[in-house]
Amino acid sequence: MTTMLFAKALSVERSGQRVLNNVSFKVDQGEVQALLGGNGAGKSTTLLTFLGFLTPASGSAQVQGKESRDDVGAARRAIAYLPEAATLYDHLNAYENLRYFLSLAKADAHRRTLDAALERVALQAEAREMRMHTYSKGMRQKVAIALAILRESPILLLDEPTSGLDPAAIDDFNRLVRELAEDGRTILLVTHDVYGACHVADRIHLLHKGELAGTFDRPSGIDRIDTEAVHAAFATHAAVS
Amino acid sequence: MNGLMSRLFTIARAEWQLWLRQRLALGALLVFALLLVATSLVTALKASQEHHERTHQQAAAEASFLSQPDRHPHRMVHYGHYVFRIPAPLSMIDPGVDSVTGQSMFLEGHQQNTAMFADARASAELGGFENLTTALVYQLFLPLLLIAIGHGLIIREREDNTLAPLLAQGMTGIQLFAAKWMALAGLSLALLLPLAIMGAIAASQGAAVLASAAIIGLYALYVLVWCSLILLVSTCVRSRSIALGILTLCWLAAALIVPRIAVESASSAVPAPSKLETDINMQAELRTVGDGHNADSPNFQQLRANLLAQYDVTRVEDLPVNFRGMVAQSAEAGLTEVMNRHAEERMALEAAQARFAASFGWLSPVLTVSAGSRALAATDLATHHRFLREAEAVRFDFVQGLNRVHAEQLAYRDDINRNRDRQASRRTRMSADNWKVLDEFSFEPAAAGERIANASTPAAMLLAWLLMLTAIGILAARRMQP
Numbered sequence: 001m002t003t004m005l006f007a008k009a010l011s012v013e014r015s016g017q018r019v020l021n022n023v024s025f026k027v028d029q030g031e032v033q034a035l036l037g038g039n040g041a042g043k044s045t046t047l048l049t050f051l052g053f054l055t056p057a058s059g060s061a062q063v064q065g066k067e068s069r070d071d072v073g074a075a076r077r078a079i080a081y082l083p084e085a086a087t088l089y090d091h092l093n094a095y096e097n098l099r100y101f102l103s104l105a106k107a108d109a110h111r112r113t114l115d116a117a118l119e120r121v122a123l124q125a126e127a128r129e130m131r132m133h134t135y136s137k138g139m140r141q142k143v144a145i146a147l148a149i150l151r152e153s154p155i156l157l158l159d160e161p162t163s164g165l166d167p168a169a170i171d172d173f174n175r176l177v178r179e180l181a182e183d184g185r186t187i188l189l190v191t192h193d194v195y196g197a198c199h200v201a202d203r204i205h206l207l208h209k210g211e212l213a214g215t216f217d218r219p220s221g222i223d224r225i226d227t228e229a230v231h232a233a234f235a236t237h238a239a240v241s
Numbered sequence: 242m243n244g245l246m247s248r249l250f251t252i253a254r255a256e257w258q259l260w261l262r263q264r265l266a267l268g269a270l271l272v273f274a275l276l277l278v279a280t281s282l283v284t285a286l287k288a289s290q291e292h293h294e295r296t297h298q299q300a301a302a303e304a305s306f307l308s309q310p311d312r313h314p315h316r317m318v319h320y321g322h323y324v325f326r327i328p329a330p331l332s333m334i335d336p337g338v339d340s341v342t343g344q345s346m347f348l349e350g351h352q353q354n355t356a357m358f359a360d361a362r363a364s365a366e367l368g369g370f371e372n373l374t375t376a377l378v379y380q381l382f383l384p385l386l387l388i389a390i391g392h393g394l395i396i397r398e399r400e401d402n403t404l405a406p407l408l409a410q411g412m413t414g415i416q417l418f419a420a421k422w423m424a425l426a427g428l429s430l431a432l433l434l435p436l437a438i439m440g441a442i443a444a445s446q447g448a449a450v451l452a453s454a455a456i457i458g459l460y461a462l463y464v465l466v467w468c469s470l471i472l473l474v475s476t477c478v479r480s481r482s483i484a485l486g487i488l489t490l491c492w493l494a495a496a497l498i499v500p501r502i503a504v505e506s507a508s509s510a511v512p513a514p515s516k517l518e519t520d521i522n523m524q525a526e527l528r529t530v531g532d533g534h535n536a537d538s539p540n541f542q543q544l545r546a547n548l549l550a551q552y553d554v555t556r557v558e559d560l561p562v563n564f565r566g567m568v569a570q571s572a573e574a575g576l577t578e579v580m581n582r583h584a585e586e587r588m589a590l591e592a593a594q595a596r597f598a599a600s601f602g603w604l605s606p607v608l609t610v611s612a613g614s615r616a617l618a619a620t621d622l623a624t625h626h627r628f629l630r631e632a633e634a635v636r637f638d639f640v641q642g643l644n645r646v647h648a649e650q651l652a653y654r655d656d657i658n659r660n661r662d663r664q665a666s667r668r669t670r671m672s673a674d675n676w677k678v679l680d681e682f683s684f685e686p687a688a689a690g691e692r693i694a695n696a697s698t699p700a701a702m703l704l705a706w707l708l709m710l711t712a713i714g715i716l717a718a719r720r721m722q723p
Contacts, residue, residue: 051409053722073411081409083723087402089255091262103251104410106244 001028002064004078004155004186005050009059012045019045021210022059029154032177032187034197036234037207043190044084046207047157050188051081063155077105080148084160087144090133094118094143097132101147108150117146121176138169145176156180158189162196174200194234198225206230208237248412252420253427256394260428266390273386277435281375285439288333292446295325295344299682306679311670313659314643314651315569321349322639322679324632329619329686330448331456334439335376335611337620346629348636350573350643351533353580375439376614379460380607381496384467387429388488391468394421395475395721396484405723414476414721418714422472429464436460449689456617459696462703463610469710476717495605503601503608507594513587523583530579533572541568558653565656566648570641577637584633588626595622602702609706613699619686623695628684635682642678646671 005027012020020042027033035043048054049061052072061068068075088097095114102109118128121142132140141161148156158177162170170193177200181187191197197204198216204225206214214233218225260266302323309320325345332339347354395417398404407417440453471488478484514522531540536557548560548567557564602609615621647656651669659666686692 048405048723051405053405053408076409076411079409081406083402083405085402087406089259089403090401091259092255096258100251100255101406101410104248104407104412106248106411 001030003027003062004029004064005188006062006065007046007049007059008062010046010049010056010061011058012042012049012054013057014045014054018057019210020049023205023207023210023212024059025205025212025215027186027188029186030181030184031203032181032189032201033203033205034201035188035190035207036192036194036197036204036230037213038192038234038237040209041207042210043192043207044159045210047081047159047188047190050157051076051079078153079155079157080151080153081157082141082144082148082159082161084163088132088140091131093131094123094128094146097143098147098150102150105151107152113150114146117149118143120149120179121146122172137164138166141165141169141173145173149180154184154186156185156187156189158187160191161189162191162193170196194231195227198227198230199223201225204230206233206237213237245416249416249420249423252407252412252417253424256421256424257427260390269386269389273382273432274435276382277375277378277432280373280378281435281439284336284374285333285442288328288330288336289446291328291344292330295327298323298345299325299327303679303681307673307676309673309676311673313669314566314647314671314675315350317676318350318569318640318643321347322636323347324635324682324684326628326684329624330443330446331440331452331618331686332620333375333443334436334456335614335618335620336374337376337615337618338622338625339620342625346632348632348639350569350640351576353577353584353633353636375436376611376618379433379436380463380610380614383429383432383464384492384496384607386432387425387464387467387471388485388492390428391421391425391471392475392484392488393481394425394472396478396481399479399723400481402723404721408721408723414718415715417721418472418476418718421475422468422711422714425468425471426465429468430461433457433460433464449692451689452617452619452686452692455689455693455696456614459610459613459617459700459703462700462707463606466606466703466706466710469707469714473710473714473717476714476721495607499601499605500598500608503598503605506601507598510597511590511593513590513594519583519587523579526579526583527576530575531572533569533576536565536568541571544568544571560653562648563651563653563656565653566644566646566651569647570644573637573640573644577633581633584629588629591622592626599699602699606703606706609699609702613696613703616695616699617692619692621695624686627687631684632682635680639679643675646675646678650675 003026007023007025010020010023011018019040023042023046025033035041035046037043045054046061049056050063050068052068052075055069063075063078066074089100092100095111098114098117099109115128123139123142123146127135127139132143135143162173165173174196177187177189189197189201202218204216205212206216216225216230216233260270302325306317306320306322309317323345326339328336328339328344393400395404398407398417408414437457440448440457444450444453470491474484474487474491478487529540531538544567545557545564548562548564549555549557552560554560599608599612602612612621616623650671655662655665655668659669687695
C-alpha cells in the first residue's frame with residue numbers, strides 16, 4: 001500500500017503555544033481515517049500542517065512521501081480540502097462555484113462533468129442554478145464534496161464534514177465517503193462525532209490536548225469500529241480535562 | 242504564465258460578478274457614476290460657456306478700444322483696456338486655481354490691476370469644495386467608493402472561510418493579492434472612462450492630445466495608489482469594520498487634514514506680507530519715481546537736461562519731441578519697474594508657498610494628484626502668474642505705444658496750450674489709427690511638453706507611493722494564512 005499521508009513525531013506551535021505534540025500516524029491509499037477529539041485537541045491543526053499552512057516545530061508532515069513544507073504547491077495539488085463550514089460563495093450558484101474553484105485548480109469544468117459529480121452527491125437538479133445563499137448546510141456540503149470529487153485529488157482532508165447535518169444527510173455523506181475510498185481516494189477526516197467516525201473510518205486516532213491518546217482500528221469483517229470503546233476513551237479524556 | 246494570468250483573471254472576474262450582484266456595491270457604483278456624469282456635464286458646460294463669453298468679451302474690448310474717436314493719446318492711456326484669460330480646454334476637467342483667481346484684468350496707465358493671492362491658502366485649497374468639479378470627484382470621491390467596495394476584498398475571504406479553500410487550490414497569498422488588486426484596479430480604471438471621454442472632448446477643442454493623455458495617466462496612477470492601499474489594509478487587518486475604519490481615517494488624513502496642515506505650514510514657513518502692506522510699501526516707492534502728469538516735477542529735471550543736451554537746444558519748446566510725452570514714457574517705465582519688482586517678489590513668495598505645500602504630497606496622494614492635475618490642465622498657480630506677466634506686458638506695450646505717439650506726433654506747444662486754445666486742443670486729437678498700437682491678447686496654455694515636465698514631480702511621487710504600498714502589500718500577502 002502506498003502511504004499518502006504521514007505524520008512523523010509531528011509537533012506544531014501556534015502563537016508560541018505547542019498545539020500538537022509528537023503525533024505520529026500514517027494513512028495509506030484508499031483508507032478512511034478519522035482524527036477524533038474535543039475542541040483544541042489539534043485535529044484541524046494537523047490538517048492545516050499537511051496543507052502547508054502551518055510549519056512543524058519538529059517532526060514532519062509528509063504528503064505522498066514529500067515534506068509538505070518543502071513543496072507546498074505539490075501538497076495542495078494532491079489534496080482536496082473541505083473546511084469546517086462548507087465554504088462556497090453565496091452570490092454564485094452551484095455550477096458557478098464549482099467552475100470558479102476548478103478553474104483555479106486548473107481542473108476540468110465542463111457542464112456534463114459538473115452534472116455527473118452533482119448527481120453523485122445527489123444534489124437536486126433544480127437546485128443547481130440557485131445561488132448558494134438559498135442552500136441548506138447539507139446542500140452546501142454536497143456541492144463541496146462534488147468539488148472534491150471533481151478535483152480528482154488523490155487525498156481528501158475533511159474538517160468536521162457532518163457538523164450541523166441532519167441524520168439522513170450524515171448517512172448519505174458517510175456512504176459517499178466510503179464510495180470515494182473504494183475508488184482509491186485517501187480520506188482523512190476530523191470530527192468530534194464518535195458515532196459517525198466509527199461508522200465511516202477504517203481507523204480512528206484519538207487526540208487530546210495535542211497528543212495522540214489512542215488509536216482504534218476496524219476489525220476485519222466488521223462494518224464499524226467499536227463505538228463503545230472509542231466513546232469510553234473519549235469520555236475519559238474529556239473528564240480528565 | 243498564461244495559466245497564472247487566467248487564474249488571476251478568474252478571481253478578478255468573480256469579484257466583478259459579486260459587485261454586480263450586490264445591491265450595495267451596484268448602488269454605490271451607480272450613485273458615483275451619476276455624480277460623475279452630472280459633475281462632468283456641468284463642468285464642461287461651464288468651461289464651454291466661459292470660453293465663449295471671454296472670447297466674445299476680449300473681441301468686444303479690443304473693438305471698443307480701437308473704435309474710440311480721435312483724441313489726446315493720454316486720454317486713451319486712461320481709457321484703458323480689458324484682457325481676458327480664456328480657459329484652457331482641459332479646465333473642463335480641472336479648473337484648478339481659476340475659480341479663486343481673477344480671469345480678467347483692466348489694463349491702464351500707471352497702475353497694475355491684478356487679482357493677486359493674499360497667501361497660499363487659495364492656491365493650496367485644491368479649488369475649494371464650493372465648486373464640485375470632475376477633478377474633485379476623482380480626487381476625493383472615487384477613493385471613498387473604492388474603500389467602500391474594496392475594503393473587504395481579502396478580509397471577506399478570511400471572514401467567510403473561503404480563504405483556506407482558495408489557498409488550498411494552489412493559490413499563493415501573493416497571487417491572491419494580485420488577483421484582488423486586478424479586480425479593484427480594473428474597476429477603478431473603468432471608472433476613468435468618463436475622464437477619458439472628457440479628455441477626448443478637450444482634445445477636440447484644442448487641448449494637446451499629449452496633455453489630455455497625461456492627465457488620464459496621472460489619475461490612473463492615483464487610483465492605483467488607492468487600490469494598493471486598500472488591498473494592503475485588507476491583507477493585514479482581520480476585521481472588515483476595522484479595515485473600513487483605518488481606510489476612512491487614511492482618506493480623512495489625505496483629503497482634509499494633510500492639505501489643511503500643508504496650507505497652514507506653508508503660510509507660516511514662507512510668510513507673505515498682506516496685500517495692504519505690499520500696496521503701502523509700493524506706493525511709497527512709486528512716489529519717488531514722480532508723477533508723469535507733472536513735467537515740471539524735480540524727478541524729471543535730469544531727463545530734461547539729457548534731452549536738451551542730446552538735441553543741442555536750450556528750451557523744451559525747441560525739442561523735436563514732445564517733452565510731456567517723453568516724461569510720460571519715462572515715468573511709466575519707472576513705475577512699471579517698481580510695480581513689476583513688487584509683483585515678482587509677491588509671485589515668488591506665492592510660488593514658494595505652493596512648493597512648500599506641494600512637498601506635503603509625500604504625506605497625501607490627494608495633494609500630489611491635485612498639483613499634477615492643475616499643472617497638466619494649465620490651471621495652476623504658475624499659469625496664473627504667466628497670465629499676469631503677459632497681461633502686464635500688453636499693458637506696458639500699449640501705454641508706451643500711446644506715450645510714443647504723444648512724444649513723437651503731438652506738438653509740445655499745442656499740448657501745453659490745449660486748455661486755452663481751441664485750435665491747439667483740436668490739433669492734440671490724434672487720429673484713431675494710432676490706437677492700433679494695441680496688440681491682440683491671446684493667452685495660450687504652456688506647451689504640452691512643458692506642462693508634462695511640470696507634472697513629472699507629482700507623477701513621480703504617485704509612482705513612489707504606488708511602488709511602496711504594493712511592495713508592502715506583497716510582503717504582507719506572502720505571509721497570508723487562513
